[in-house]
Amino acid sequence: MAQQSQIDDFLLLQRVAQRISSILDLDALLEQIVDDVAQTFGYTRSAILLLAPGGREVVIAAVRGWTSHYHVKGERFPASAGMIGHVVQTGKTCYAPDVSRNPYYMVSEASTRSEVDIPITARGQLIGVFNAQHPNLDAFPPPRLQLLEALAGHLGVAIANARLFERERKEKERMLQELAEARAIQSRLFPKQPPQVPRFRISGLSQPCLAVGGDWYDYIQLPGGRVAVVVGDVAGKGTGAALLMASTRSILRLHAEHGGSPSAVLTAVNRVLLADLPTAKFITMIYAVLDPERGTLTFANAGHLPPILVDASGSRPLIAKPELPLGVRAGTYSDQELTLMPASRLFLYSDGVIEARNAALEEYGELRLLQHLATPLASVESLLQDVLAHAQGEPVRDDITIVAVEALV
Known part of the structure; x- marks a missing residue:
């Protein structure tokens, strides 16, 4: 059983790495990763939240599994609230093996018994939080936490690359538009x-x-x-x-x-x-x-x-x-x-x-x-x-x- 778990962990990281190298559409990439994590490990709820400009809010970029207090992509929360807020403030993983005993926990699903929130960083800066919840107590043993932290590291690289690609794409589109306008203006001079x-x-x-x-x-x-x-x-x-x-x-x-x-x-x-x-x-x-x-x-x-x-x-x-x-x-x-x-x-x-x-x-x-x-x-x-x-x-x-x-x- 332990060996199969290690194989699952390895295959998940391999799939994530492959997606990072092949998918530059940030929305599509995050949706696929959240799906894969939920299906591989049976986590009932998982989400990726990104820090909004200004750092005062986090925004849901991908989400799976909520049945009550339903949250949707694009929803915003204060960056200082709950376990996620604690991660934003400290830059460190926050794990609650029993959410009822965690002072930062805020109820989002009544069935959640354990939750982990892991910082997502890029170039030394916190850019988001990976969230996973489970209906069992202490559902995230140390090897799994290490895996999810490694996954968050990959996510940081992927998000940074996708944002760079998007900025370059928009800049290229802007330049091409300006060149097209300049060409149209110049052609009228002939x-x-x-x-x-x-x-x-x-x-x-x-x-x-x-x-x-x-x-x-x-x-x-x-x-x-x-x-x-x-x-x-x-x-x-x-x-x-x-x-x-x-x-x-x-x-x-x-x-x-x-x-x-x-x-x-x-x-x-x-x-x-x-x-x-x-x-x-x-x-x-x-x-x-x-x-x-x-x-x-x-x-x-x-x-x-x-x-x-x-x-x-x-x-x-x-x-x-x-x-x-x-x-x-x-x-x-x-x-x-x-x-x-x-x-x-x-x-x-x-x-x-x-x-x-x-x-x-x-x-x-x-x-x-x-x-x-x-x-x-x-x-x-x-x-x-x-x-x-x-x-x-x-x-x-x-x-x-x-x-x-x-x-x-």
């Missing part, structure tokens, strides 16, 4: 549709490597039927870069409304950013103005990758005098003008295009870019798909933005 320009077609896309990013493109209607086309790239990724992107977009639009040349607009934006940008942050940008009546496109480049012109002679980058990114130091920018002949195309893009890598760490690179854009049907969509095909399923490590200006035949 053009909803391209502008309708006589004799030209404009298209663009942007794909952040994270939920939000620092790349962006924009179209701005200007006086005289002209259209400004912008591609920018804030140093960095994620939410911080997205915030700087939104701020820079607003500053740029404010100065673009004055209708100045691309170089004048970038010079004015740079002046504002120098006073506002955090240390070590900068922004590369191409600001171009398309004049459909003249068939020209004039642009200024603030440290961005050069545009690529595709015409009858092939595809080639438009290399100009190097200019510093915005927010680095005071200075001016220069304009470059070109005439877009019918069937010619101009592509603006961010460094996420050429820096996309495959599993062999081979970058997409400028050569592949020029080769792809030289094909007659190349577009912003086809370029993005070619870049992703090169990556072969590897995650893109930087935002990808592409804009095309095409002179129609």
Whole structure:
């Protein structure tokens, strides 16, 4: 009989340990443990009570076996009352082999003759009490008390792990919700549709490597039927870069409304950013103005990758005098003008295009870019798909933005 009791004890602890490692739902875990204890040892009543925030009350987290003075899950009691209150105050097990002789005992079931209340601790702090009651006198011999105290130790670990998991889950949900909201806000900052320009077609896309990013493109209607086309790239990724992107977009639009040349607009934006940008942050940008009546496109480049012109002679980058990114130091920018002949195309893009890598760490690179854009049907969509095909399923490590200006035949 004693040997069978020891086996039962061992198997109970084994089951509890298995549940602790496999169940992170605190409610489900405690309910299963209370059930198992009651069924294994025949305790008529058992419960797990957790200390409420502030420590002035205990709350029933799982309960079995009450028939009178019925208690339910969620019910609260003063943390100073009864044997449970004594455990809360002392942090030590309170065992009453005969409840009628225990000064702390408070009647909950008339049939109870013996009761034990064991502290549940985590990281040295009392977080709850395990309660078991029996209709027989002295129903908890020393070996059983040791087992239940070991069980309470396991419970402390389980409760601490489950609470940590729950906090992390809620924090993750909060962060995902905030990222989703940020993504929705940022997506509204991108053009909803391209502008309708006589004799030209404009298209663009942007794909952040994270939920939000620092790349962006924009179209701005200007006086005289002209259209400004912008591609920018804030140093960095994620939410911080997205915030700087939104701020820079607003500053740029404010100065673009004055209708100045691309170089004048970038010079004015740079002046504002120098006073506002955090240390070590900068922004590369191409600001171009398309004049459909003249068939020209004039642009200024603030440290961005050069545009690529595709015409009858092939595809080639438009290399100009190097200019510093915005927010680095005071200075001016220069304009470059070109005439877009019918069937010619101009592509603006961010460094996420050429820096996309495959599993062999081979970058997409400028050569592949020029080769792809030289094909007659190349577009912003086809370029993005070619870049992703090169990556072969590897995650893109930087935002990808592409804009095309095409002179129609």
